[in-house]
Amino acid sequence: MPLTILTVVGARPQFIKASPVSHALIAHGGFREILVHTGQHFDAAMSDVFFEELDIPKPAYNLEVNSLGHGAMTGRMLEKLEEVMIAEKPDWVLIYGDTNSTVAGALAAAKLHIPVAHVEAGLRSFNRKMPEEINRVVADHVSALLLCPTQTAVDNLKAEGITKGVQHVGDVMYDVTLSAVERAKGRSTILESHGLMPKSYAVATIHRAENTDDPTRFAQVVRWLSERGREIPIVMPMHPRTRKLMEKNGLTPEGVTLIDPLGYLDMAWLTHNSAAVFTDSGGLQKEAYFHRVPCVTLRDETEWVETVEAGWNRLWINESYKPRRNIIDYGSGESSGRIASLLATAAP
Template sequence: MALKVLTVVGVRPQFIKAAAVSRALREHGGIQEILVHTGQHFDQAMSGVFFEELELPSPAYNLEVNSVSHGAMTGRMLEKLEGVMMRERPDWVLVYGDTNSTVAGALAAAKLHIPVAHVEAGTRSYNRRMAEEINRVVADHVSSLLLCPTQTAVTNLAREGITAGVHHVGDVMYDVAKAAVAKAEARSRILEELQLSRGTYAVATVHRAENTDDPERFARVMAWLSQQGERSPIVMPVHPRTRKLMDSLGLVPKGTRLIEPLGYLDMAWLTHNAAAVFTDSGGLQKEAYFHRVPCVTLRNDTECVETIEAGWNRLWTVADYQPRQEITDIGDGSSSRKVAELLVAPDF
């Protein structure tokens, strides 16, 4: 009988990671994947276009849980995921990253005694005020397979007493980014549509709760972006929650062009050709490095410490980058294949 893997996704970065791993599962053979979309990101711009562009299979279940508080969202996901898992009885539940979808999937599986595999295990910002950090820690502590993107993540888990089932597989997001540039160059027309020239603009995104839930901090972020916008133009794909906050506070950074959220290929091509990236997104920090574009993280800490140490990223509170070097342990584009192999023949 085929190994049954139930994959839980809910937001843009998870669609990207799942696209690579789902492809590897299909290529491996002997694996049946049940894809569950929690609905955390739910509209076409934030969800549907990613399934289309990344050739991610349509979800078998869409739980349509969104637009409520953290507690309500996680609780509703738990309830609905439990029902799906009891119906499907998978051999593994596969979760990604640090979202409410991740922690709900991991907890629902653990309570049903279904083994959990966590892709991107072990990343830490050590800021427990961030919901994402709590989600990471909880998911890691109930997982049987901890699939780490870097050796730093392995070390972080060891500090917490987690050593069994820990594997350094590399970063599955790199698998996607490595293959995406040629496709994006052929298909994306975002530079022409926005009338941009390569290397003449920066890309910005702001969506993390630590920035958007605090109007005073959000105003400081917008002021910082305004300073950068006076030097060179900024293109800012705007998360719906961020746009609502901008409208309510009347805050739009100077020199910044606000656009709707982009699909993966357009965003990859926009980032690939930018002079800089300004973001509070963990995923975009890494993608900036994949495209070898310097990044400034609009937070006081980051889980992407390797990008800081390698000089491709810095916190907005820090004036200068460290000396620039390559990051050697993110993998060679085969991380997704390693994930598939470990699900079939787990090494605890």
């Protein structure tokens, strides 16, 4: 009998990370995957396009939980995910990252005594004010298989007393990036449509609550981008919530071209050809490294410390990069296959 894997996704980064793992499960054989979309990202530009571009099977379930506060959203997801898990009786629940969908999937499974496998386990910013940090910690402490992208993540878990089921598998995002660049070469027209020449512009994104929920902080980020915009043109795909905040507060950074959210291939090609990345996104910090583009993180800490230590990333509160080198921890683009093998052999 094939092992049933119930995969919980809900936000843009999770759709992307699920793509190579879903393909690896098919290639490995012996699995039946049930994809559940919580609905956390419900806008077609933030959701549907990723399933199409990355060739992910359409979700078996769409729970349509969105536009709620943290407590209400997580609670509603818990309720609906529990119903799905009881009906499907999976051997594993597979979760990704650090969103409300992540922690809801972890808690629903744990309460039903279904083993949880967490992709990107062990990441820590050590800032408990970030909702993502709480989600990471909770998810890791109820997981049976902790799939770590780096040795630092393994060490973080050990410091919290978690050693059983911990595996350093490398980063599935590297798998995605390698294939996305090749696919985007012949498909993306994002540079031509915005009159951009390679390495003549920077890419920016803002969406983290720590930047958008504090008006003073948000204004500070916009001013910082305006200063950079005087040095190099900036293209900024806009998260819908960030656009509303800018319009509400009359804050538009100078030298920045605001554009609608992009599909993954367009975003990969835009980043690959940029001269710099300015972001508060954990995922984009790392993707910038995969594209070998220097990044400035618009936060006071980062869970991706390797990118800082290797000189490809710096916090905006610092003025210079460390000496640049490659990062071997992220693997060579074969992390998804390792995850499939572990799911097949680990005792549920």
